[in-house]
Amino acid sequence: MLASKRILLIIGGGIAAFKSLDLIRRLRERGAAVTPVLTRAGEEFVKPLSVSALAGLKVFRDLFDLTDEAEMGHIELSRSADLIVVAPATADLMAKMAQGHADDLASTLLLATDTPVLVAPAMNVRMWAHPATQRNIATLRGDGVRFVGPNEGDMACGEYGPGRMSEPLEIVAAVEAALADGPLRGKRILVTSGPTHEPIDPVRYIANRSSGAQGTAIARALAALGAEVIFVTGPADIPPPDGVEVVRVETAREMLEAVQGGLPADAAIFAAAVADWRVASASASKMKKTKGGLPQLDFAENPDILATVSQMTKGRPGLVVGFAAETDDVVENATAKRQRKGCDWILANDVSAGTGIMGGSENAVTLISADGAEDWPRMSKDEVAARLAERIAQALGGGF
Missing domain, CATH: 3.40.50.10300 (CoaB-like)
Incomplete structure (x- = not known):
């Protein structure tokens, strides 16, 4: 189903970023090409070399990369994909999306696109339940952003509740659903x-x-x-x-x-x-x-x-x-x-x-x-x- 599909994967900063490595592998097993974008916070949890090795492509990290931006690289990246996936989508990254901020490569890509977006939230249970986060979620849903998860369970911080990022195969299923070319696509x-x-x-x-x-x-x-x-x-x-x-x-x-x-x-x-x-x-x-x-x-x-x-x-x-x-x-x-x-x-x-x-x-x-x-x-x-x-x-x- 994903053969020849192009996925732009934005990896946010959180302990769940380690799941993004398996997600890349699962997507590529199904024939998708995965272009990775790693935020500065994401680099604290997974290394660019690991991401690049699994994706088989260069990792994009900097908004002000003279080589890439000579050809308006952030515009090309955001529009050449069939789907943009944000996993993990942190509370901060979703807040930027909801408010239209563009102060790094990831947020600029998300603002400069009309490509469908799927987010897999991951955060502390209290951050997920906070009214500000819930307002941002409502805004993003109203903008047509699709969600997968979060799941409920034990947190790395020791708390329990909703906020765990969905498992890689759950995200793959959501990607397949988002790209399904059926009569209800877009509904x-x-x-x-x-x-x-x-x-x-x-x-x-x-x-x-x-x-x-x-x-x-x-x-x-x-x-x-x-x-x-x-x-x-x-x-x-x-x-x-x-x-x-x-x-x-x-x-x-x-x-x-x-x-x-x-x-x-x-x-x-x-x-x-x-x-x-x-x-x-x-x-x-x-x-x-x-x-x-x-x-x-x-x-x-x-x-x-x-x-x-x-x-x-x-x-x-x-x-x-x-x-x-x-x-x-x-x-x-x-x-x-x-x-x-x-x-x-x-x-x-x-x-x-x-x-x-x-x-x-x-x-x-x-x-x-x-x-x-x-x-x-x-x-x-x-x-x-x-x-x-x-x-x-x-x-x-x-x-x-």
Whole structure:
């Protein structure tokens, strides 16, 4: 897939820079040509000789290199690539990108280009969560920059949380998705998946039955057609697909916040099984059983994510698709739900006892739109996802 593709790789300064060496090797294994750009901070973690040896090309480092700049080298570098990848993308480098700074070779390249850009963030968890960084991320997303990661895990600084740079093969998958020449190329699509867990106490929670298999299949099918996919997932059994931006959440309120942070988008697909209610005041410690007594739980309604996005007056995706798992009067209830929520399409499926749908490997859905109800035959979740992705491509003008 990457044969003859030209990748401009900008290596920022952080301990995760060592992964960029393996990334170069993985990209070249797949036929890509990798032109490396090493920041001054990046040189503190990986050496130019190592980068050059793996890339098989000269490492570019200086903005004011008289030999390179005699031919406006930074302009040529920025425009001759099929994709610019920033890995690791530090908080400082993303801030420069968001604010349009151009005080070194890397930031100048990123400002002087109309080539698609993919960033793989890597930083301390507190830096990632800082409002300034989140504002910069929102700006970059609005500018069309694609993201892969960050992952959650142990940090070199000893802390734990989101901020670890994605693994090289995850970045390769994102590169392949960014360069996929499908009908959804250039489209940004948000997908929610899995259940939400609403805590009762530290060991108990309320949840819906959902493996996340259907949402994962949809995200994978959309990425295969070239879409940039933001995948917002609750604690699902199925691992997320490669080549998409993954945002992990636990609760409905966290999912709404992640969805709002993932906009704008050309389309939004709400396949998650979001809990309708939560305990109003979850206990901070484990609730103990008492003889002959039952706990008294007060419930609060969770935010309606589908309705919130469907009824947005500004920044609403061009196509909003919801799901309806029904046990009775499937088409009638799903049709009423579509009208009530304000979404464009609803995919309704019968999950009544005996169908084997909920948690199973197959689905039988009815696509409900303003044009009426369209029954689809029972098929695998991957087939449902492929068919839905094709219909979305048609609706967004990609054709098929």
